[in-house]
Amino acid sequence: MSAKILDGKAIAAELRGQIRHDVETITRSGQRPPGLAVILVGENPASQVYVRNKQKACEEVGFVSELIRMDADTHQDQLLNVIDELNARTEIDGILVQLPLPDQIDEETIIERILPTKDVDGFHPYNVGRLVLRMPLLRPCTPKGIMTMLEHTGVDPAGKDAVIIGQSNIVGRPMALELLMARCTITVCHSRTKDLEDKMRGADILVAAVGRPNFVQADWVKPGATVIDVGINRLEDGKLCGDVDFHAVKEVAGWITPVPGGVGPMTIATLLENTLQAARLHSTP
Numbered sequence: 001m002s003a004k005i006l007d008g009k010a011i012a013a014e015l016r017g018q019i020r021h022d023v024e025t026i027t028r029s030g031q032r033p034p035g036l037a038v039i040l041v042g043e044n045p046a047s048q049v050y051v052r053n054k055q056k057a058c059e060e061v062g063f064v065s066e067l068i069r070m071d072a073d074t075h076q077d078q079l080l081n082v083i084d085e086l087n088a089r090t091e092i093d094g095i096l097v098q099l100p101l102p103d104q105i106d107e108e109t110i111i112e113r114i115l116p117t118k119d120v121d122g123f124h125p126y127n128v129g130r131l132v133l134r135m136p137l138l139r140p141c142t143p144k145g146i147m148t149m150l151e152h153t154g155v156d157p158a159g160k161d162a163v164i165i166g167q168s169n170i171v172g173r174p175m176a177l178e179l180l181m182a183r184c185t186i187t188v189c190h191s192r193t194k195d196l197e198d199k200m201r202g203a204d205i206l207v208a209a210v211g212r213p214n215f216v217q218a219d220w221v222k223p224g225a226t227v228i229d230v231g232i233n234r235l236e237d238g239k240l241c242g243d244v245d246f247h248a249v250k251e252v253a254g255w256i257t258p259v260p261g262g263v264g265p266m267t268i269a270t271l272l273e274n275t276l277q278a279a280r281l282h283s284t285p
Ligand SMILES: Nc1nc(=O)c2c([nH]1)NC[C@@H]1CN(c3ccc(C(=O)N[C@@H](CCC(=O)O)C(=O)O)cc3)C=[N+]21
Pocket: 049, 050, 053, 096, 097, 098, 099, 100, 121, 141, 232, 240, 259, 260, 261, 262, 263, 264, 265, 267, 268
């Protein structure tokens, strides 16, 4: 039996449609549309692609978006000054600093400078702390987008065993907190985890965020499991490939996300959702 495909591209398009509708309601009432500023330091080719996709998505839903490009040798203080200016501008609701940043810049220092209510990535310690305490404000886009996809399966996550491979601040850790909030029992695996294959075999929900092409094998997956592939590995032929051996695993899993067209488009649609949420925080009387 073959798994059902969790079509991130389609769910993301549906989400953008809702957001576009909400933006129309806002602007018809005479209020300004949500505004997102994206800062790109240097010329990382992958970052260029993502940033272009984000701009396109903003346009589609009627947001005002601004791209700020800075040289690869930008000093940390210059970037902090740009953030201070964006923090002060009332028509800017969201500030996204594309990661990774060049080595001379400390990412934590930059993230902490963004006003928590404009932190649409949900990476500021304030927003992370709120998520830990089960009182989320702005939630990291990739894990939040995955929770939206899980809702589309119609499977209740409560009581399920969820296994996450990867413990990054951007995906693995906030993913664990989201699934814990949804009352899953969570296991977070990393490079020092022993008996990884056994742990994966116990997963009702398996989230792979390891950055290794086709890492997850079919015989590591519990029949009927929901498999979420966060990997975005660019192969030598230019093709995009996930962390899951899709063609083999889809014969075992109950639900599976493709790459491309799975988690990636959901991350961007959720960024829009967060920017709309931030705009509402800034406009509430
Ligand atoms: N401050 C910050 N916030 C981020 O959210 C952030 C970041 N930095 N740095 C890089 C990662 C990566 N990321 C992706 C977004 C969309 C796709 C996406 O749209 N992927 C398409 C394919 C795109 C392609 O062809 O390369 C898909 O999977 O179908 C992928 C990856 C956001 N990130």
